[in-house]
Each structure stands twice: as structure tokens, then as C-alpha cells.
Amino acid sequence: MTSIMGVLNVTPDSFSDGGNYPDLTAVLAHAHEMLAEGADIVDVGGESTRPGATPVSVAEELRRTVPIVEALAAHCTVSIDTTKERVATACVRAGASIINDVSSCLDGVAADLGAGWIAMHMQGVPLTMQAQPRYGDVVAEVRDHLVATADRALSRGVAKVWIDPGIGFGKGFEHNLELLRHIDELISTGHPVAVGLSRKSFIGTLTDQPVPHKRVTGSAVAAALAAGAGVDLVRVHDVRETVEALRVAAALSTIRVVGSQ
Numbered sequence: 001m002t003s004i005m006g007v008l009n010v011t012p013d014s015f016s017d018g019g020n021y022p023d024l025t026a027v028l029a030h031a032h033e034m035l036a037e038g039a040d041i042v043d044v045g046g047e048s049t050r051p052g053a054t055p056v057s058v059a060e061e062l063r064r065t066v067p068i069v070e071a072l073a074a075h076c077t078v079s080i081d082t083t084k085e086r087v088a089t090a091c092v093r094a095g096a097s098i099i100n101d102v103s104s105c106l107d108g109v110a111a112d113l114g115a116g117w118i119a120m121h122m123q124g125v126p127l128t129m130q131a132q133p134r135y136g137d138v139v140a141e142v143r144d145h146l147v148a149t150a151d152r153a154l155s156r157g158v159a160k161v162w163i164d165p166g167i168g169f170g171k172g173f174e175h176n177l178e179l180l181r182h183i184d185e186l187i188s189t190g191h192p193v194a195v196g197l198s199r200k201s202f203i204g205t206l207t208d209q210p211v212p213h214k215r216v217t218g219s220a221v222a223a224a225l226a227a228g229a230g231v232d233l234v235r236v237h238d239v240r241e242t243v244e245a246l247r248v249a250a251a252l253s254t255i256r257v258v259g260s261q
């Protein structure tokens, strides 16, 4: 069954939903709305990873994330989307059970804290990663890197490791399409696969839609196809639309989706 991870960005500058919430009450209301719509996990993020985003200090990221994690952890599974060891540690102590790590460097932290870990592939660093991404065979290179990373994490004692191709992280339009068309190559490694494609620019290109929050239909279709291929977890902004897409796709095929009757 594919799990739905709902994105909760508490950042002023995220690419599609930055600055959406005036206060903690509004943030928590959105989290509970996503849970009511069918999210299995809420992914709390306090720093944008988009190219050119302003870096956030540890203190500011802690201030943004810890109170939310504390308030949500009693109600649902919480992941913390961070690349900072101190933020990951504080949020796991506050109740998060998964570290969503786009840097793929925090496996030691996840092992020490007994948290699950999402290892995402990224070529380069966020500031410059989209300048000139280069691969020979993008699918094989991403797969081999992720398998080595996941094996390292498991040997260090991380209890559960997801591998994530990092759509849009040091990838051009064709790289993203190749990775999603061949997502079975990641699934057949035996490691659970997570994917974040929601509202991303390749969907904007395919649908001629420059405005991220208007990429909902394309995102839901892509999530349903990923679920059908056997992805374990999809990270999405639009939970209700994604759940509906997965349910319809499941009814018309043999795929297994979250909440399928």
C-alpha cells in the first residue's frame, strides 16, 4: 500500500506553498486537514531547498519546526524534512519518527535516535544544482548511489530506510522523466521507494502551467502512476486530490493504494 506524506512547509519561501500560514494555529489546522483527507504522515519542513532559497540558521529552523512536531506527534506519524543534525535530533526528541534528509548525510543521527530515514539523491547543492545537471545513465547512476547509501545506513543500524530519486534535485526535465518512467528499477532493489513529485517544474513543463499550485491535476496523475508501479510513499501538497487519484487508479487496475477498499 502506498502511504501519503502531506507536506507542511513552515517557510516563507518554499517554491509552491511558502508563507501560507500566519501562525501556529493555522499551520496545525492545515496539518489536521491533510490528515482528515487521508495523509498517513505529515512532513514538517522549516527550510526551503529550492535553488536560491535563503539559508536558515539552526535556531530559526528549530523555532519553526519543534513546536509543530510537538503538537502533531500525538496525532500522527511525523517526519522532519531537514539536513541539519541538531534540527533532526530536536524534532525526533519532540516526537518525529522519520528524518527526511535531502542531503543523505544524517543516517548516523537516524541510527542513534532509532528513527526511520529517507535518503534522497541530489546532484550538487541546492543553490546551483539546476545549473547544469549531467549524467551518463541517470537511472543507473541514481539507483546505484541510492543502494550504496541505503546499505550503508542499514549496516549502521537505521531501522527503516527509504530511497528517493530526488525529482528536481540536480536533474533536468528529461532526467526527471527517465527516473519516473523507470521507477521500477528503484523498486526492484528491494528498498522501499519514496518520491516527491508534487507541483514540481517538470509537471509545469508538461502541462504548460508556470504556477506551482495550479499543477495539482498533473501531480495527482503522476502520483497515481508511481503508486501503481509500487512506490511505498508519495510526498504531496494536495492530499485530497492525490487520495482520489490513487483510489480511482486502484479501482481500474490491480495497484494497491492507501485506504483502498
Ligand code: HH2
Pocket (backbone or CB within 6 Å): 007, 009, 011, 013, 014, 015, 016, 017, 045, 047, 048, 049, 050, 081, 100, 101, 102, 118, 120, 164, 166, 167, 194, 195, 196, 197, 235
Ligand atoms: N522535495 C522537496 C522537499 N523535500 N523530500 C523528499 N524526500 N523528496 C523530495 O522530492 C523533496 C523533499 C521540495 O519540495 P517543497 O518542500 O515543496 O519545496 P521547498 O524545498 O521549496 O520547501
